[in-house]
Amino acid sequence: MMSNDKVLVQVRNLSVNYHTRLGPVSAVNDVSFDIYRGEILGLVGESGCGKSTLGKALMRMIMPPAKISSGAIIFDGEDVMKFDQKRLRDFRGRRISMIFQDPMTSLNPVQRVDEHLIEAIQVHEPKTVLENAQERVRTLIGRLGIQERRLRDYPHQLSGGMRQRVMIGLGLILNADLIIADEATTSLDVIVEAKLVDQLREIREEFGLAILVITHNIALVAEIADRIAVMYAGQIVELGDITNIFDNPLHPYTIGLLSSVPSIKLDDHEELYKMSGEPPNLTHPPSGCRFHPRCPEAMPLCSRFCPNMEEVVPGRWVHCWLYQDHPQKERSTIKVKA
Amino acid sequence: MSSSLRNFLITRIFLTIPMIWILITMVFIVMRILPGDPIRSQLGPKVSEEQAMALRERLGLNRPLYVQYFDFLWKMVTLDFGTALTQGERPIIDELGEKLPATIELTVPAMIFTAIFGIVSGAYAAEKRKKTIDYGIRLFSIAVYSIPIFFMGLVFQIIFSVRIPILPLAGRMDTLMMTNFRPITHFYVLDSILQGNWAAFRSCISHLILPSLTLGLALTGVFIRLTRVNMIEMLQADFITAGRARGLPERRLVYKHALRNTFIPILTLIGLQFAILLAGAVLTETTFSWPGMGRYLVDRIELRDYTAVQATIGVFAFFVAIISLAMDFLYAFIDPRIRY
Amino acid sequence: MNEKNTHDNDIDQEYVVPQWQLDLDRVGFVRKIFLARKWYGGDWWFVVLSAFLLLFIIIIGIFPQWFAPYDPKAEVSSSLLAPGEAPSSFVLVANIDSDIKEFKEIASSKNKVGIVVASPSSQALREAVTALNDEAKAAGEPATYNPRPIRFETLEEGLEATAAGEVNGFIAAPAELEGIIEKYPQLEICGALREETAKGFIFGTNQIGQDIFSRIIWGTRIALIVGLSSAIVSILVGVPLGLISGFISGPFDRILTLLMDSLYSFPGLILAISIAAVLGAGIGNVIVAIAVLYVPTYFRIVRGQTLSVKQELYVEAARSLGAKPSTILWKYIFPNVIPSIVIIFSVNVADAILTEAGLSFLGLGLPPDTPDWGIDLARGQDYLRRAWWLITFPGLMVSMVTLAFSMLGESLSEILNPRLAEL
């Protein structure tokens, strides 16, 4: 994985801990991956596996008592971890932006829609003349399919889908390169969700920005994403092209996850696969590979050593001992064909 | 004005009516139904039973309880409080018409002081939560809450008018000046401005400083606490996180976004604070010999003037209900979720 | 891909994970509570500090006799002594040849005793006579001491009259006599008027010569009795009402809520004043008057929580399994409201003590001369210019006790309040 023109963000060995009363919670552990320019990357995993934490860490929005304990985030060639406050503020909003799950609460209830957008412009580009800012807002909002008269509305007067589009607008108004959508469609109904997903794709084409879609809805990821990262208990266990992973999942967790998704075919009455065991308590994560207590393929080795994130075929990374060598390993390593 | 706002306000006005009714009924219960004979306590044990009966007759206290109740309700609603038993034949409503402005003149500056001081330090403490300055502000708020208001007043009197005599000890105005001062509205500050009497104005203001400072400071504790708690909650709201993710400066997030939203719950709290404020005013007025409603109430209780007492408490009840109504109106105008 | 990057210069969060947090899951329960002081920071210290203060106050309240040197109602010395000031002693002056040794000898009603008019010696004379009579009564003798006081305009006049034998003896302070007594060789100082404790009182005495220190010690007991019992009465009324009202809903709930809201919005002290004024003075009446004020607070909080707990899944589940309503209330809902009750309780006690002091200050609470802080403050108000100590010490005492209770409530709420908890 060399940094080249295609790569927008490089995340290397990122770990985040929440320091709670009950001890540290290892919410993200030694995660490495890249986000390419203009791609839609899906990040999926069970609830509580650290997806939101990872998303916030990308913007360095981890607040005490949590802390990024180690790792590097290289955004467009610059080390985000080295930014000072001012740089960081500029970075957020102008280069990267985030949309949250609950559209009801993520806009300021006493601020009008246009005030949100104009404020964003004025904070980041203080020299902008108000008229220009308003003009930009109007153009953008039109593109997002919100009527202009809605600009003078308060957030509570908009529907959920519209609010999320305003949130997207807030990311676009400053031409951010990456938008992180953290379960942005979860609270919308199916039809609005579908529309929003279409819109996200269009926006990607039009503005050429990258979108990190965080969700536990695999069907959504299948529809929208170019690549997919599967996360389990604070670690990314598998990363690759969407078609490859759906056709041929490698990591035992991914296999389990995909077979527990209900099929949409109506005549399909087969019993859903249920993964045994519970997701681990991240205060005391299992040793070695964090998935080994639930893994059908677990080997003695798995409980003692943590595997690496290895590129098994070009563009396909797996975090599993099945696919990599170790001197103490009894079974032979599986070779994956490209 | 949109129809939803109008509906809200109309509903709210209708809700005030049962509230006033309950409060007046409460006054009735306290005054007439609780054990204890107001007439006996008024006249003292030496007076004969005939005289007591005569007074009961005069006040209509020998009628059946329900008749008394409806009579009482009617008189309260029509503001017909009768005449005081102890102050010649002066109608109580006239007396209260002089006392109420005094109380308002004392409480308004106190409320302004406490609101500004309390909101600013509460918001600052919330921003600096768990830092030393936060604990300092909280300790201060607990301390001013814990000091009895009259004790604080007495200490201020000792310091600022006995030891370092820069401010007057008590009253609303220099007694000498009172002789040629004709109050119109009974808001002395207003009156002295209207008459262009600047000496009187200065005297009023200097008399106002200590009592309203005492009252304001005593309330600040509660205010800081409430602002801080609400701000902390607001700072954890999603739209603050979203704003941070948009790169808005922290200052702006705290003092513009969070604080503006905190005003909405705080406004409701100011309404509730008014109850504490009035209670505090009774003690402050007694300490500083301020001739307001509270002072009047305590004096009449001492004189056992039962008609005056019940009228005063009734007026307090009205006052509370109206303030809470006014606060709700203000609230409706500030919160866009109600306005639209 | 394996370059390890650790950034210590993280400016965004100058937050370095302290060692104790890393230690947390390696220590036992007791150590955990102790380590909690670092987690909760100042609040932990607030709780500990106020707990110690309260322990101390409660011990004083239970055993005031251990701490108070004097009877709080007894007039133990001359009035308005400043803190630490010794009472001025008075001496008896008489003719050398009269052979008088002590005051007792000339204290019968046949005798005349001289004093300077309107001086402290008149009070000293009165006190000395009272003391003699008390002594006689205690010994079972008739209490007949009652010398006739003769008042003089000046000290010289009085001494001259004494020298001339017009009065049997003369009473004055030694400081006054200095330099004057020498002019009357036929007079001598026979000794102290009575054996007095020459030491002062640490907080001084009030206008009727009671020891302020003893009074505020005994005042603690009154404050605690009123504060705690009125809070308990409010709980006993407010909590069950709130539970039931929130649980059964319906018109009963609506009426009760309206009632409680109206009560809540009314200025508490004014309500207490009117109740206390109608009921009359007495500790029981004060407790009732104050208890009424806090019933709505418990009611509102408990009702609100009952409503939200009622919706929780496990309560729904228990209900669908056929648990009795009383079981659900007691086993599922009540335990959830306990933390809030604890918080309100301590704030409530603080408030009740303040209200009680306020009522007494207005002369509406307790019978006069009860050793009570509010009463002492009200009395001291008249002596503001002369004697600052009359109000200072009772006032500080009210503030301290209230502070202890409200500090406990405030920090408990910061620790227990789930709305504020970050984690």
Ligand SMILES: Nc1ncnc2c1ncn2[C@@H]1O[C@H](COP(=O)(O)OP(=O)(O)OP(=O)(O)O)[C@@H](O)[C@H]1O
């Ligand atoms: N403020 C916090 N304090 C302590 N632990 C936290 C906090 N926030 C999250 N965690 C823990 O960190 C882990 C990851 O949380 P995170 O919110 O990132 O999960 P998630 O994958 O986004 O879950 P979901 O799908 O439910 O949104 C969880 O195990 C959670 O218990």
Ligand SMILES: [Mg+2]
């Ligand atoms: Mg999440």
